[in-house]
Every structure is written in C-alpha cells, then in structure tokens.
Amino acid sequence: KATPEGARDYLVPSRVHKGKFYALPQSPQLFKQLLMMSGFDRYYQIVKCFRDEDLRADRQPEFTQIDVETSFMTAPQVREVMEALVRHLWLEVKGVDLGDFPVMTFAEAERRYGSDKPDLRNPMELTDVADLLKSVEFAVFAGPANDPKGRVAALRVPGGASLTRKQIDEYGNFVKIYGAKGLAYIKVNERAKGLEGINSPVAKFLNAEIIEDILDRTAAQDGDMIFFGADNKKIVADAMGALRLKVGKDLGLTDESKWAPLWVIDFPMFEDDGEGGLTAMHHPFTSPKDMTAAELKAAPENAVA
Structure with missing residues (x-):
C-alpha cells in the first residue's frame, strides 16, 4: 500500500x-x-x-x-547516534577521522555563510555592515540598511583585487539569478593610501571614514576584493551565499581535499509562502522549540523547530 x-x-x-x-x-x-x-x-x-x-x-x-x-529520543541524542555512525564509516572506509562535528544554528549559518548547509572548507564569511551605511546618500545601501527586513553584507575575497572587470561583471550577472539587482565592490590595492588606494564605483557615495570602517570590519588587506549585497535578508543570503561558493571554487580558495561535516540546528518552523502567509519550512510534523502555545499563536514566524 x-x-x-x-x-x-x-x-x-x-x-x-x-x-x-x-x-x-x-x-x-x-x-x-x-x-x-x-x-x-x-x-x-x-x-x-x-x-x-x-x-x-x-x-x-x-x-x-x-x-x-x-x-522518545531528543534531537541531541539522535545527532549523537548518527554522528557516531558517520564517523565510524569514514574511518573504516576512507581512513579519515572526522573528529567531533561542530554545531551551528540556522540563524548563524545564514548570517555568516548565506546558507543553511555551509561549506566550511571555504574560508570566506559574510560580514554585516548595515550599521555603517544608514546615513549614506546612496539608496542602494541606505534603503536596506534602514529597513528592519533588509540587510547589507560584505564578502571579503582574499586576493580578489586581481579579478578583471569582465569577471566582476560576470559575478554581477550571477547574483541576479538569485534576485539581486547588482554587485557593488571595493578593490583594495593599498590600504595605507586611503581613498587613493582603492578602486570602487561606489566610493563617491562613501566618505573615507566609512570606507576605513568597512575595511577594518572585514579585515581587508592589500590585494583583496570586497563584494556587497544589499536587499531583503533572503535575497542577500541567497545571492551572497551562492557567490561565496562560486568565487571560492573559481579562485581555488575552497580546499576540496578536506571533509567538513556540520550539524545545523534550530531551523525556523515556518517560512514565508510568498503570498503573505506562512508554510512549514521542512514538513508539518515538527514541533516548536522552547515556545508556549500562546507565544506560537502570537508570533509563529519566530518559532524554531
């Protein structure tokens, strides 16, 4: 049947x-x-x-x-059983000791990597910079920076200043697949020279102090590239997360010889269905975590499963 x-x-x-x-x-x-x-x-x-x-x-x-x-098993107990199985298989079949699996929440994974299944072999991370851009006279940045549902994230690419204009344009077209309108960037040639040491089409909208703050927060060094995503949170996560993976592979930054297992927990119970309502993010048979029935009814969008 x-x-x-x-x-x-x-x-x-x-x-x-x-x-x-x-x-x-x-x-x-x-x-x-x-x-x-x-x-x-x-x-x-x-x-x-x-x-x-x-x-x-x-x-x-x-x-x-x-x-x-x-x-009658808790989620940590299930993870313990499955992790032991996977570690045993990798050791027996491939001779690889995976070690203890790190655990990360969905919110942290989306914030740092723009993905609910981040590839940790790739060293690049997203950095939030919205608070630095709220007062700039550049609506592309200021709009999302002042919107509670918006986000402005920076992605530092080590050695990325060597990218050609053609390559940058190709990445700009790539993020449009995920709903982004374009891809702003800052090329860091010589940090010590301030504004003269960078190359960026958006530099005219940003003063030297803001640019320096962005470079500090992203830990940018000479020869790096910083890409920006500015839109609603989902588009920024999807577009910049995909860009992170593509650039990591294109520039050889992702060490594909390694294994990097990860547990991602505390997924949202619901997601926007695109029509103003909510739908189960995974399936309807999950239960809310650390939430009363009254809290779930009042703010279901805040529930994690």
Missing part, C-alpha cells in the same frame, strides 16, 4: 489485477510504522528505495538508504 510521503511513488501496472498498480517503496514506511506501533524503541534498516523524481546531483530514482526510526 502506498502511503503519502514527500516524494512520488513509481506505479507499476499489475498483470493479474487489471486496472490496479503496485507502488514501489519510496521509503520503508510500512515496516517502521508496524515496529513503532508494536512498542519497539528504535530500529535501523538498510533498504532499497525508489522515487519518481528527476535525476539531480544529490538524488536519483533508485538508491540505498540507512533508515532510522526512534521513539
């Missing part, structure tokens, strides 16, 4: 029973449901699954899954 899940089943016509179909298992739901109802505390299964989905880099129509179902 097919049970409703987040993926489509493969339906196979029955030769014997005309007009009826078999649904290939896209998840081992029936076994786990029976076991949980029977009073088992937990179960593990290595199972073959089939999902009627498009082939992508991170999914395929047929795959082998390690399925785990537990009762």
Whole structure:
C-alpha cells in the first residue's frame, strides 16, 4: 500500500489485477510504522528505495538508504547516534577521522555563510555592515540598511583585487539569478593610501571614514576584493551565499581535499509562502522549540523547530 510521503511513488501496472498498480517503496514506511506501533524503541534498516523524481546531483530514482526510526529520543541524542555512525564509516572506509562535528544554528549559518548547509572548507564569511551605511546618500545601501527586513553584507575575497572587470561583471550577472539587482565592490590595492588606494564605483557615495570602517570590519588587506549585497535578508543570503561558493571554487580558495561535516540546528518552523502567509519550512510534523502555545499563536514566524 502506498502511503503519502514527500516524494512520488513509481506505479507499476499489475498483470493479474487489471486496472490496479503496485507502488514501489519510496521509503520503508510500512515496516517502521508496524515496529513503532508494536512498542519497539528504535530500529535501523538498510533498504532499497525508489522515487519518481528527476535525476539531480544529490538524488536519483533508485538508491540505498540507512533508515532510522526512534521513539522518545531528543534531537541531541539522535545527532549523537548518527554522528557516531558517520564517523565510524569514514574511518573504516576512507581512513579519515572526522573528529567531533561542530554545531551551528540556522540563524548563524545564514548570517555568516548565506546558507543553511555551509561549506566550511571555504574560508570566506559574510560580514554585516548595515550599521555603517544608514546615513549614506546612496539608496542602494541606505534603503536596506534602514529597513528592519533588509540587510547589507560584505564578502571579503582574499586576493580578489586581481579579478578583471569582465569577471566582476560576470559575478554581477550571477547574483541576479538569485534576485539581486547588482554587485557593488571595493578593490583594495593599498590600504595605507586611503581613498587613493582603492578602486570602487561606489566610493563617491562613501566618505573615507566609512570606507576605513568597512575595511577594518572585514579585515581587508592589500590585494583583496570586497563584494556587497544589499536587499531583503533572503535575497542577500541567497545571492551572497551562492557567490561565496562560486568565487571560492573559481579562485581555488575552497580546499576540496578536506571533509567538513556540520550539524545545523534550530531551523525556523515556518517560512514565508510568498503570498503573505506562512508554510512549514521542512514538513508539518515538527514541533516548536522552547515556545508556549500562546507565544506560537502570537508570533509563529519566530518559532524554531
């Protein structure tokens, strides 16, 4: 029997029973449901699954899954079990000791990396600079800087001053894919020379003190490039997070020989559905964390799961 899940089943016509179909298992739901109802505390299964989905880099129509179902376990306990499994596999199969996995909240991951699954092999981080730009006479920066729903973030690219105008324009077109209107930048040639030591199309809107504050906050050095994202928080996170990954790969800043596992926790329970309402960010079967029913009803957008 097919049970409703987040993926489509493969339906196979029955030769014997005309007009009826078999649904290939896209998840081992029936076994786990029976076991949980029977009073088992937990179960593990290595199972073959089939999902009627498009082939992508991170999914395929047929795959082998390690399925785990537990009762009465907290999230930290689940993470402990799964982390031990992954560490054991990496050590046994690849001879790599991953060490303890760092833990980061969703909010911190979005703020620092513009992603809920940041690649920590890439050393670059986003830096908030909105407070430095609230009074500038440049609406592209001042607008989001003064908007509670806006954000202005800087991305320092070590050695990025060597990028050509063509490359910069290509990155400008790249961030537009994610809703950004463009890509402002500051090339740091010689910090000691102040305004004369930088090259930037937005420098005329910023005084020397503001530029120096930005360079200090981003820890910019000679030869670096600073890119800026200014818009609502989601667009800035999406665009600058994607730019961080692309630049890291293009310039060889991401060490792809390493492994960098990470637990990201405290995801928002809901997200904007684009029509003024809220929808479950992951699925409807999560519960709010550290929140009363009254608080959830009053401000569901603040709930983390």
